[in-house]
Amino acid sequence: xxxxxxxxxxxxxxxxxxxxxxxxxxxxxxxxxxxxxxxxxxxxxxxxxxxxxxxxxxxxxxxxxxxxxxxxxxxxxxxxxxxxxxxxxxxxxxxxxxxxxxxxxxxxxxxxxxxxxxxxxxxxxxxxxxxxxxxxxxxxxxxxxxxxxxxxxxxxxxxxxxxxxxxxxxxxxxxxxxxxxxxxxxxxxxxxxxxxxxxxxxxxxxxxxxxxxxxxxxxxxxxxxxxxxxxxxxxxxxxxxxxxxxxxxxxxxxxxx
Numbered sequence: 662x663x664x665x666x667x668x669x670x671x672x673x674x675x676x677x678x679x680x681x682x683x684x685x686x687x688x689x690x691x692x693x694x695x696x697x698x699x700x701x702x703x704x705x706x707x708x709x710x711x712x713x714x715x716x717x718x719x720x721x722x723x724x725x726x727x728x729x730x731x732x733x734x735x736x737x738x739x740x741x742x743x744x745x746x747x748x749x750x751x752x753x754x755x756x757x758x759x760x761x762x763x764x765x766x767x768x769x770x771x772x773x774x775x776x777x778x779x780x781x782x783x784x785x786x787x788x789x790x791x792x793x794x795x796x797x798x799x800x801x802x803x804x805x806x807x808x809x810x811x812x813x814x815x816x817x818x819x820x821x822x823x824x825x826x827x828x829x830x831x832x833x834x835x836x837x838x839x840x841x842x843x844x845x846x847x848x849x850x851x852x853x854x855x856x857x858x859x860x861x862x863x864x865x866x867x868x869x870x871x872x873x874x875x876x877x878x879x880x881x882x883x884x885x886x887x888x889x890x891x892x893x894x895x896x897x898x899x900x901x902x903x904x905x906x907x908x909x910x911x912x913x914x915x916x917x918x
Contacts, residue, residue, distance in 0.1 A: 666711060672698040678733075685772075698718070705767060708757065710844070714733055716746075725761065746776060750811060751811075751857070754812075756862035760808050761805055761807045762806050768800045770794075785804065787802050788802075788803055809874070815855070819853050832909060856884070882896070884896050900914070
């Protein structure tokens with residue numbers, strides 16, 4: 662199954678999805694007439710991540726807090742929608758300030774809550790006046806996913822961490838010094854992988870804070886961002902200069918990890 666999402670800067674595809682007859686009744690809320698996201702996409706407060714059959718629109722509510730609105734045509738519902746949602750969450754958590762993403766799951770729309778549960782969303786509370794369906798105010802369950810919970814379970818992060826450690830070994834070998842890194846550890850790889858994605862996604866301080874949160878609990882050395890331009894990160898054994906989805910070590914440090 663091929664699923665690919667893209668950041669939308671033009672509203673045409675999103676408008677087609679939103680106004681599809683099998684989508685529109687579930688997302689229009691109290692609005693009347695065709696939906697047009699042209700003005701919304703022109704702002705910095707709205708991010709649309711869409712694929713062939715739909716995706717998510719994210720609204721920046723407060724610093725670090727975003728609301729997600731999902732819309733999928735019948736062809737994309739099920740496994741396709743789940744994979745697209747996982748990809749869009751990864752984009753949001755690694756390329757924006759998002760620390761928590763929530764969504765409204767109106768009563769009478771079990772598919773919305775089902776998707777929220779499948780990606781690890783947790784029920785926060787029920788808003789008795791949370792949505793409008795067919796002109797009637799209905800309760801909505803507020804489900805949210807925090808970045809710490811996403812990091813714990815998201816697919817692909819372990820592999821990214823393994824890539825990082827392989828590259829680190831290569832860089833130490835290039836300098837002719839012994840690799841001082843720890844033994845293989847999938848849990849560590851996961852959190853290193855998440856930090857890498859955030860560094861490469863333009864969120865270096867977020868990467869540092871979240872990695873160090875885990876490192877303190879797990880007994881690993883914290884990292885420190887020492888420069889933003891160029892992006893340079895002190896990992897204890899070396900200073901990494903990160904660019905274009907990769908990194909290099911100008912000069913390793915012979916210190917304990």
